[in-house]
Amino acid sequence: MSKRNIKIAIPLILIIGLGILTFIRWNAWFGNPEEPAYTTGKKINRLTLTLGNNGEYSRAFSWVFGEEVGEGILEITEMGSSDTTSIPATSEVCISRSGKSAYYRAFVDQLSHGSTYSYRVKNGEFVSEWHQFSTLADSAKNEFSFLYFGDIQDSDSSELTRKLMNEIYDQNKGTQFVLLGGDFIERPMDQYYNMAYEGLGVMATEVPILAVTGNHEYLKGITRKIDSRYAHAFPYYLQSKVGDNHLFTFTYGNAQFFLLDSNREFWNLSTQRDWLKKKLSESKAKWKIVVLHHPIYSLRGDFNNLFVKHYFRPVIEEAKVDLVLQAHEHGYARKTSFNENGEACTPLYTVSYFSEKAYFQDFCGDYQRWGTANRYYQKISIDNDTLVFRTYTDQHKLYDEVRLQKEGNSTLAFDLATDIPEEVIVPEWFRNVKGEKKTKKYEKSIQEWKERKKAK
Numbered sequence: 001m002s003k004r005n006i007k008i009a010i011p012l013i014l015i016i017g018l019g020i021l022t023f024i025r026w027n028a029w030f031g032n033p034e035e036p037a038y039t040t041g042k043k044i045n046r047l048t049l050t051l052g053n054n055g056e057y058s059r060a061f062s063w064v065f066g067e068e069v070g071e072g073i074l075e076i077t078e079m080g081s082s083d084t085t086s087i088p089a090t091s092e093v094c095i096s097r098s099g100k101s102a103y104y105r106a107f108v109d110q111l112s113h114g115s116t117y118s119y120r121v122k123n124g125e126f127v128s129e130w131h132q133f134s135t136l137a138d139s140a141k142n143e144f145s146f147l148y149f150g151d152i153q154d155s156d157s158s159e160l161t162r163k164l165m166n167e168i169y170d171q172n173k174g175t176q177f178v179l180l181g182g183d184f185i186e187r188p189m190d191q192y193y194n195m196a197y198e199g200l201g202v203m204a205t206e207v208p209i210l211a212v213t214g215n216h217e218y219l220k221g222i223t224r225k226i227d228s229r230y231a232h233a234f235p236y237y238l239q240s241k242v243g244d245n246h247l248f249t250f251t252y253g254n255a256q257f258f259l260l261d262s263n264r265e266f267w268n269l270s271t272q273r274d275w276l277k278k279k280l281s282e283s284k285a286k287w288k289i290v291v292l293h294h295p296i297y298s299l300r301g302d303f304n305n306l307f308v309k310h311y312f313r314p315v316i317e318e319a320k321v322d323l324v325l326q327a328h329e330h331g332y333a334r335k336t337s338f339n340e341n342g343e344a345c346t347p348l349y350t351v352s353y354f355s356e357k358a359y360f361q362d363f364c365g366d367y368q369r370w371g372t373a374n375r376y377y378q379k380i381s382i383d384n385d386t387l388v389f390r391t392y393t394d395q396h397k398l399y400d401e402v403r404l405q406k407e408g409n410s411t412l413a414f415d416l417a418t419d420i421p422e423e424v425i426v427p428e429w430f431r432n433v434k435g436e437k438k439t440k441k442y443e444k445s446i447q448e449w450k451e452r453k454k455a456k
């Protein structure tokens with residue numbers, strides 16, 4: 001074949017190959033299952049307590065009621081006070097592909113420190129129950145804890161999720177807030193929002209819930225489009241988003257949190273990178289924690305999430321972020337970084353999931369500890385210069401523990417889980433859903449990881 005013909009043939013083969021791949025993967029990349037038609041009744045539903053846009057002493061409240069905008073009220077009272085404040089809510093109709101819902105939101109700022117508040121919401125004669133929440137005491141500003149859950153998306157196990165969530169909440173009553181790592185819903189559909197709230201149970205109304213965006217919150221397409229209900233459920237985004245990027249930062253005690261929207265196309269990620277760089281440079285917080293859905297170091301292949309890695313990793317590492325909480329790949333893994341003396345240090349990168357779904361893992365990304373056998377959740381405790389990161393299984397068994405210690409300008413990491421056996425097996429869900437061939441492939445991948453780990 002002449003050189004000229006080769007020059008024509010190669011691009012042609014590539015175009016045909018890309019065409020075939022696009023045809024095969026069309027549904028996975030661009031397809032959206034239809035949302036079943038629904039109506040939204042006149043009933044207070046999906047009541048959510050979250051943070052407002054002014055730090056730890058602000059709160060936002062969102063709920064759904066009917067299909068038209070109307071008058072909604074938040075009533076709030078500080079325990080021990082005889083005054084109840086009525087705050088008018090803002091309402092907006094969210095129209096989805098197959099129905100509509102009126103979302104309500106109300107904000108309160110400058111709450112008292114170390115107080116307990118009761119609140120309820122009203123739409124005409126419809127009134128919610130009273131719920132309570134507490135604010136951070138001045139004495140606890142440098143000493144508090146919060147919970148983190150990777151994907152919690154449910155397709156049919158919300159009853160079990162609710163049971164587990166209630167158990168976790170009972171065991172962690174002092175927790176200040178809950179962070180969700182994206183994929184709150186299975187798909188942008190009314191039924192899955194209901195399921196997500198069934199799973200969250202009482203926590204949704206008693207402890208502030210903060211969520212980053214996951215790919216399941218988006219409608220797929222050449223350009224992804226976030227489901228409009230999401231930002232109304234977590235209304236801090238309505239003020240904080242940058243263009244179409246759902247970004248949010250908040251301070252809590254001596255820590256600052258930076259929530260990214262890793263689901264966007266690469267041309268949006270540069271905007272997010274600039275935002276993150278600026279916010280990190282302005283931060284005076286002792287502890288800096290980044291939360292995003294897609295892992296910077298993928299568990300499932302070295303070529304995954306390359307744009308996310310390209311844009312965010314240098315900023316995170318240069319700004320000495322302490323902890324990076326991630327999700328999406330339905331496996332558990334954590335890794336520390338290493339300084340020039342070979343000592344383990346920050347950033348501490350972790351990936352976790354709380355969904356029933358457990359994916360095939362390639363054991364990529366140089367993570368030091370893995371878990372594939374359970375759903376997992378994290379409790380992160382800050383005490384002045386010390387941060388302890390603990391991972392629990394869905395049986396509430398301690399599975400992983402790392403202590404971060406600030407010493408001068410550096411933050412060292414100490415692995416406290418060396419005596420806890422690593423549980424790396426093909427999970428039951430994977431075996432049942434993915435079948436024998438994929439299970440065998442997974443078993444091989446696990447075996448190879450064990451051999452690599454032994455050889456280290």
Ligand SMILES: [Fe+2]
Pocket residue numbers: 151183214215216293327328329
């Ligand atoms: Fe995801």
